[in-house]
Each structure stands twice: as C-alpha cells, then as structure tokens.
Amino acid sequence: MGGSGGSGANAEKRPNDMLTSWFVRSGWSKGELARQVNRRARQLGAHHISTDTSRVRRWLDGENPREPIPRILSELFSERFGCVVAVEDLGLRPTHRTPASSGVDLPWTGPQTVALMSEFSRSDLMLARRGFLGASLVLSAGPALIEPMQRWLVPSPSTPQEEPEPAASRRPARLSEPELDLLESTTVMFRQWDAQCGGGLRRKAVVGQLHEVTDLLQEPQSEATAKRLFKVAGELAELAGWMSYDVGLQPTAQKYFVLALHAAKEAGEKPLGSYILSSMSRQMIHLGRPDDALELIHLAQYGSRDCAGPRTQAMLYAMEARAYASMGQPGKCKRAVRMAEDTFADAEDFGEPEPDWIRFFSEAELNGENAHSFRDLAYVAGRSPAYASLAEPVMDRAVQLFEKDQEHQRSYALNLIGKATVHLLQREPEQSTVLAGQALDIAKKVRSERVNTRLRKTVDTAVRDFGDVAEVVEITERLAIEMPETVEAV
16 A cells, blocks of 8 residues: 555545646646655655555546645645645645644634744754645635734733732742843844845754743743743744745745744734734745735734834835735835835934844845836736836845845845846846856855745746857856755755
C-alpha cells in the first residue's frame, strides 16, 4: 500500500474537474506531480507516502486522498501559480483542523494567545521543513481571513475585578527594568539583521527568542510588565512572519502575523497592530489577492486612525496604493500615492519619538513603494508605456537613496529589480540587464528567496521578450551559474 489512498468508499466518485484544471495549467506531467508530492511528504516526515502516476490519475478521476496529501497539493499549486490555491479550490474535501496547528480564527484572549504562540514557535523550531508544521498548516484568504481579523477592533471584555489590588498584596514583577530593556533592544537588533541579511539567516533565532518570551508570559508578572512582554512578543512574531514570508514559507508567515496581531491587542498597541496588518496585506499582494490586501489595509487605517504617527500613516497609504494598482484602479491608486507623499512630509516635523518597527519607512522606501504601484498599473493596463514612464523617475530616486543605505540591502536589490522591470516595459533590455546584474551581486549576499524569485522572473521575462539580445543571453548564463536554486530557512 502506498499510504496515499482515498478515504471512504468511492462508489459515487466523479472526475475531479477542479483538480484537473489546475493540473493541466501547471504544465506538470503525472510523474512530475507524484515526485513533488513524495518529496514534500518526506520533508513532512510522512515517509509512508509513496505516490506514483496511477495514484495521480485516480485523484484526477475523483478519488479523495487522505491527509497530508490535500495540504501538500494545496501548497504545491499555490507555489506554482503564486496565489492561494486552497484545498477546496482543488475539489478536495478538507479535514478538520485544530486552531493551534492551522487557521486564523483564534480566541482573542491573553492566556490562549500565549499558549498558541508557545506551541507554534516550539513546533517551528523542532519540526519545520519548508514551512510544514505538522500536516495541516494552510493559507487562509477571503472572508475566512478578513472576518477574524476584524475582531482586532472589538474591545476586550473588562476583567471582573474593577478595584485595583492593594499595593501590599501585589506580586512584584519577575523581570527587572534593565531585563525588559534588553529584550526590547534585542528585537531591534534582529530587525536590523533582517534588513541587512534577509530572512534566511536569522529566522530560527527570532523564533527561539519568541518562544523564550512566551515562557516569561506564562509566569506571574505585573500588569505593566505583561503588557511590555506582549508588545515584545507581537514585534517578534511579526518579524518571524516577515522572515518566513521572505524565504517563501507562506502559511507559516501568515500564522505568525495572526499571532502577532493577537499579542499587539493584548499589549494595547494599535499602531503596532496596524503595522502587522500591513505586513499581511503585503503578503496578500504577493499571493495575487489584492482585494484581501485592501481590506486588511483599510482595517489597519481605521484601527489606528487616532494614534498612528505620520510615518505609519504614510506607509499605510503607500500599501493602499499598491493594492489599488494590482486591482487596476489608477484613479484611487494615484490618490493614495499623493496621500502617502503628503503624509510622509509631516513625519519630518513630528515631535514625538516613533517606534523602531516603522523606522524602515524612509524616503527611499516611500519612493520604492510608489514606483512599484505605477509599475504594477503598467502591467495591469497591458504593459502601458504611460504608467511605466510615471514609474521611472520615482524608481530612479528610490535606487539612488538605497544605494547609500548599507542597512537595507535587500530593499536595494528589490528596487534594482523593480527598475529593471520598468526598463523591460519600456523595451530597453540592455539597461534592464545591467540592473539585474547589480541585483544579482546583492542577492548572493542576502538570504532572501523573495529577491531570488523576483530576479529569476525578471530575467525570464527578458528572455521571453528579448531572447536574441546578447546582454540578455549573458545575464541568463550568469544567473544559471551564480544564483542558488533554493535558500533554506534556518
């Protein structure tokens, strides 16, 4: 027995047209899909699975495979098409999943948030292989994602004890002020490492630190100390999610983002919550779900409207523009770009200190996001030269600023690639390959599957449109030699 048979009787089975449609469009053969399923199953530790072409044929004919096959197929097709392909989209029956191992509709209570963060980070440290934490971790999208996130805005129920505890009977904080300061400064250091080196180099260190903080949250702490610890946990969980996203572990990333939002709510940190939602929005744009991205950004804007600083608000407007661009709505996109620029201008005169997590949103980042919005409009409008010409000067400015910024090398590489795509839109392949070569030099130093993937896609586009140009042939050969095939998360 191969261990991947169907569940229950198949007397009424019909051909699975939904799975067949995805399979045909993927371009894979039955043998190729079987090999990929077996490889992922081994990474999962499911060594009993041994799929072959006849088994794949039976799935296409309507057999419903047992777990973890549906989750593996969902993951493989999601990666192939760059968008969320749920188990249901494949015409397969999902199995029941516990909140701890999958899903985003989690209880909004402090103790359960701590328990879930502890369990998930421990599983990640011990079991993760390319993002598989057990057999049932899956991406959520649409109402299944948006509706639970809206509960971020629902006030927490008041505690039954209204009277403050007498000072004499209050438990002393288990952590000293210097220890809390050290935890917070360590998070800042991890964030700097990520910006310089990409998500692949220190991801497990961040997850380990998060697990340590959840241990502290399970010990008796004063209310003030617990709030600071929840804030640290929220920032670490967001960073773990961001680094997971950067190396291509999409379901893992989403789960960390959701846990981070729960921690931010417990900390009473609405601006941090809006930042976490913006990271979730960026992931949804990457996965081809701009409608979801826009919903998340609007939720972030509404939730932090009375407390976020101008730099945070400008970042949210820039992400709103990215979503509108991907949806092909130029009027709304341009308005959001203007709002981002106008609001960012106020950040220079903002008198209050801003949190470290928003420090990344510099003039370079603002220009990079807005340029990518115009570039995306060009794609959606059928490679429009008008929108490409709008993107060019803004992208030039972003690249100039990032060139001087040694701390954000990954962003420099991504904007070089973005500028290369603009030159391709303008039918200037020679200039595009120069920029792609510069990005390749940086890509070899940062461990970011996001950078690698975008670079490969840009060069593939150049080959498709200008394959006979000598410079395109040269960068293709160089990429094949110098670009690693995968970047493993550590």
